[in-house]
Structures are given as structure tokens and as C-alpha cells.
Amino acid sequence: MRPSAVVFLCGLLSLGCDSADVAPAPPSSDTRGPGATIDPALRYAAMCASCHGEAGEGGLGSRLVDSARSVEQLTQIIDERMPQGNPGACRGTCASSIAQYIKTRFTSQALSCATVAPSARRLRLLTRREYRATVRDLLDLPAPSTPPTTPPGTDPSCGRHRFAYSPPSAARSVHVAGSFNGWSPTAWPMTWVEGVREWQSERELPDGTYQYKFVVDGSQWVSDPRATASMPDGFGGQNSVLTLRCADAGAPAPAPPGGVDPVEEATRSLPVESRPQGFAFDDNADTALVTSVHVNEYLRAGRSLTAAVSSRLRAVVGCEASADRAACANTLVRGFGTRVFRRALSAAEMQRYGALVTGARDVD
Ligand code: HEC
Known part of the structure; x- marks a missing residue:
């Protein structure tokens, strides 16, 4: 459902995305062979997009959106250095037409609209x-039916975690750095709590698994001696691992009446x-x-x-196979199929899945 979500966002966030706002493609003046005009958009897609992104958003190569460079400067870079690894492949008018194209098309406004062009349908993993x-x-x-437990959000410890560290010798500062804050050694300072003689920092953290370390005096990266899990940090040391499962585990689901x-x-x-x-x-x-x-x-x-x-499979799929296989297939595909697809099935689909049922050794 991503494309429609993006369309929706564009509609909300980027007012005025009609085509008039998107600069028209510059006319291509380049010819290769008699009369063969090569569209810079096609050239860009073929030679540059793999590194710089379909719409110049960047990737292996730099981001080209809203480039501060002039068309001339871009032309020179492309002419001399691009595509990386094969700089001779786009010179002269090829370089200048792509430079022109980058400058006019890869603006943040054009991009916010251009990227919503529906692309291949993507699958998204269900949460x-x-x-x-x-x-x-x-x-x-x-x-x-669960008996009332603490409603989500009211458990004060839910979604929060308190880091605590008592260094072996006095420290001037301690910070928490980890996957939750981009490993910034300065973003999350801890506070010395004299009463318990440790550095503490309480942070809001959604459920997830995180790696972290403490940064002592701005330079010394140490793992958390109280962590229950750790993993190699890639530098010969260990990152501490923190797993928070508050939403699931905060209130252990009581066994439902009928068992698990x-x-x-x-x-x-x-x-x-x-x-x-x-x-x-x-x-x-x-x-x-x-x-x-x-x-x-x-x-x-x-x-x-x-x-x-399995014991109620017949009830779930809605047919009794022993009677009439074709009728059963029809009921199954029409009923269960509609719920699976969340829409009515086309005649071709009905036939295809119906054949699966009738052709199977048994309906189960
Ligand atoms: C194999 C990957 C790759 C390909 C293909 C490639 N580039 Fe690059 N490009 C890079 C990298 C990496 C940089 C940054 C290093 C540099 O400037 O040399 C870069 C830099 C640039 C820059 C300079 C950006 C800036 O403002 O500093 C421009 C312009 C550019 N590329 C255009 C192109 C064009 C146009 C094409 C296609 C003809 C292309 N590139 C193909 C990897 C690539």
C-alpha cells in the first residue's frame, strides 16, 4: 500500500504538486547517429540512477537534489568523472544535457511530486x-477476552528505560550511545546520583532490541556491566544489548479461559x-x-x-468436501477467498483457485 500512502502524504505535505510546478524536461539537443535524440532522462536512468538514485536522492553516489552547483560546474564534473568508474561514457553534450536535467528536475519540490509516480507494486511485511x-x-x-490489565500507556515503566552505570573510578561525564541515538557520544548525557552513587539516565524507548555502550569522559567506550546480553562490536569489544518488550510482556497475558x-x-x-x-x-x-x-x-x-x-477446518473454509467437490470448491473460493483477498475474486481467479481445490487429493 506504499504508493497510495505516499500519494496521500504528498497531498498533505506538498501543496501545489501539479504538473505545472515541475519544470519541463529540457529539450535534448544531443544527437547520436543521424536523427537519434537521446533523452537525458533515459541516459540518467541508464548510467547514473544506480548510484545517485532514481530521482537524484543519492545512494552510492551523492545526493543531487537542489545541487548548489551551476549547470556548468555539473557538466564539468560529469564530463571528467562520471559515471564513476567509466568517466568517458558521458562527455560533451551527454554531460551538459544531464547536468541541465539534474538542475531542472532534481529540485526538492519536483522530487516530492515526481517520486509519487506509481512504481511497481511493492509488498510490505505485515506488522x-x-x-x-x-x-x-x-x-x-x-x-x-482479557480481564482488565493496566491500559497501555499508563504503566509508568512502559516505553521507558533507565540506564545506570557506576564507573570503577570517578568520571567527569558519562553518556549513553547506541543504536537508538545514532551512537552519538554526546546526545544522551547521564546524571550523577549521589544517593546511589551511580550515573543515571531515563529515556523513552519504544519496544525493540538496541545495542549501546557508555561513553566515559567523552572518549572511553565501555559496555554495561549490568547488561543481560551483549554482542561483538566489530572492534574487538562488546556492545551491550537491551531488549524491551513492554507492549507484549508488560502485562503477561493471562491464560484465556479455554487455555492458551x-x-x-x-x-x-x-x-x-x-x-x-x-x-x-x-x-x-x-x-x-x-x-x-x-x-x-x-x-x-x-x-x-x-x-x-484443523479440527474445525471444514467450518472455517465453509464446505463439506465429501458431498460435491465442485460445489465445495465454489463455496470455499467464493467465501474464504473473498476474505483472503478482501475483495470479490474475478472469474479467472475463481476458476484458478477452484481448480486447485477440485484437483487436490482432499480438501484439507
Ligand atoms: C558507480 C557509481 C556512480 C555512477 C554510476 C555515477 N556516479 Fe556520480 N558520483 C558517484 C560518487 C561516489 C560521487 C562522489 C564522489 C565524486 O564526486 O567523485 C559522485 C559525484 C557526482 C557528482 C558531483 C556531486 C557534487 O555536487 O559533488 C555529480 C554531478 C555526479 N556524480 C553525476 C553523475 C552522473 C550525471 C552520472 C551518470 C552519467 C553519474 N554521476 C554516475 C558515483 C557514481
Whole structure:
């Protein structure tokens, strides 16, 4: 759903994104071979985008958006040095037309509109919350009625963590640096608390797994002696590891009346979404990468959920196979299929999935 989300954001944040605001592509004057005008946009896409980004947003190469350089300066750089590794490939009019193109097209305003051009549809990993809600809905596994626990947000320790450190010898300053603050050695100062004789800092931290160290007197990086986990820091030392699972574990879910809730049970060890510091939502598509841990866990969750509903599979899929296989296939695909796809299926889809059901050894 990303493209539409981006369109929506553009609509909100970037007023005036109509095409008139986007500078027209400069006419291309370059010819290669008789009459062959090569569009600088195509050239850029072919020779430069892999490093500088589709819309100049940067990547392996520098960001080109709102470049302070003049067209002449850009032309010279491209002519002499670009594409990196093959500087002869774009000289003369090739260089100047791309420079012109960069200058007119890669402005932040044009970019905020240009990037919403719908691209290939991307898949986004469901968050754990979405996954649980989805399988509950599909497999007709209602959420267990939980007795009132501390409502989210009112548990004072939830979403916060107190770092504490007592250095072996007196220190002038101690800071916490870690994956939550970009490893800044100065961003999160700690305060000396004389009563307990330790440095402390209490911080708001969303659920997640973080690595960190303490920075003593601005230069000495030490791991947290009280940390319960650590991992190599890549420099021969150890980073301390902090895992916060407040939303899940803050109030250990009481066993529902009928025993363990199968959805909770199946999804307990799905990886926690990674969330940039301060990001309010848990569905940041760009950080939701499918790791091998995800693959294994989703597979495990699928098996566990299937087992949980196996006794009522017929009821869930809505048909009794023994009677009439074709009618059963039709009911299954029409009913369950609609819930899976969240829309009516096309005739071709009905046929395709129907054939799967009728062709299978048994409906289960
Ligand atoms: C293999 C990766 C790569 C490719 C392909 C590439 N560049 Fe670069 N480009 C870089 C890197 C890295 C830098 C920064 C180092 C430098 O300036 O040499 C850079 C710098 C630049 C700069 C200077 C930016 C600035 O303001 O300092 C421009 C302009 C530029 N590239 C344009 C282009 C154009 C146009 C193309 C295609 C014809 C291209 N590049 C292809 C990697 C690449």
C-alpha cells in the first residue's frame, strides 16, 4: 500500500504538486547517429540512477537534489568523472544535457511530486499486530477476552528505560550511545546520583532490541556491566544489548479461559518490528526486511495455526468436501477467498483457485 500512502502524504505535505510546478524536461539537443535524440532522462536512468538514485536522492553516489552547483560546474564534473568508474561514457553534450536535467528536475519540490509516480507494486511485511488481526479474522479465532490489565500507556515503566552505570573510578561525564541515538557520544548525557552513587539516565524507548555502550569522559567506550546480553562490536569489544518488550510482556497475558490463545502462541516469537528512534508507527516498510528468522517464524506460525484450526477446518473454509467437490470448491473460493483477498475474486481467479481445490487429493 506504499504508493497510495505516499500519494496521500504528498497531498498533505506538498501543496501545489501539479504538473505545472515541475519544470519541463529540457529539450535534448544531443544527437547520436543521424536523427537519434537521446533523452537525458533515459541516459540518467541508464548510467547514473544506480548510484545517485532514481530521482537524484543519492545512494552510492551523492545526493543531487537542489545541487548548489551551476549547470556548468555539473557538466564539468560529469564530463571528467562520471559515471564513476567509466568517466568517458558521458562527455560533451551527454554531460551538459544531464547536468541541465539534474538542475531542472532534481529540485526538492519536483522530487516530492515526481517520486509519487506509481512504481511497481511493492509488498510490505505485515506488522505482528496486523498479522495477528489478519489470522484471527481469516481463521475465525477471536481474541480472548482479557480481564482488565493496566491500559497501555499508563504503566509508568512502559516505553521507558533507565540506564545506570557506576564507573570503577570517578568520571567527569558519562553518556549513553547506541543504536537508538545514532551512537552519538554526546546526545544522551547521564546524571550523577549521589544517593546511589551511580550515573543515571531515563529515556523513552519504544519496544525493540538496541545495542549501546557508555561513553566515559567523552572518549572511553565501555559496555554495561549490568547488561543481560551483549554482542561483538566489530572492534574487538562488546556492545551491550537491551531488549524491551513492554507492549507484549508488560502485562503477561493471562491464560484465556479455554487455555492458551492459539494466535498468541503461534506468533509469540515473531521478530519485533524495528522502529527508528521517535518514529510513531510500527509499520515502517523500509525497515521491515524479511530475514531468515522471519521466514522460519512465519512458517512455524503457519503450521501452528493450521494445527489449531484443523479440527474445525471444514467450518472455517465453509464446505463439506465429501458431498460435491465442485460445489465445495465454489463455496470455499467464493467465501474464504473473498476474505483472503478482501475483495470479490474475478472469474479467472475463481476458476484458478477452484481448480486447485477440485484437483487436490482432499480438501484439507
Ligand atoms: C558507480 C557509481 C556512480 C555512477 C554510476 C555515477 N556516479 Fe556520480 N558520483 C558517484 C560518487 C561516489 C560521487 C562522489 C564522489 C565524486 O564526486 O567523485 C559522485 C559525484 C557526482 C557528482 C558531483 C556531486 C557534487 O555536487 O559533488 C555529480 C554531478 C555526479 N556524480 C553525476 C553523475 C552522473 C550525471 C552520472 C551518470 C552519467 C553519474 N554521476 C554516475 C558515483 C557514481
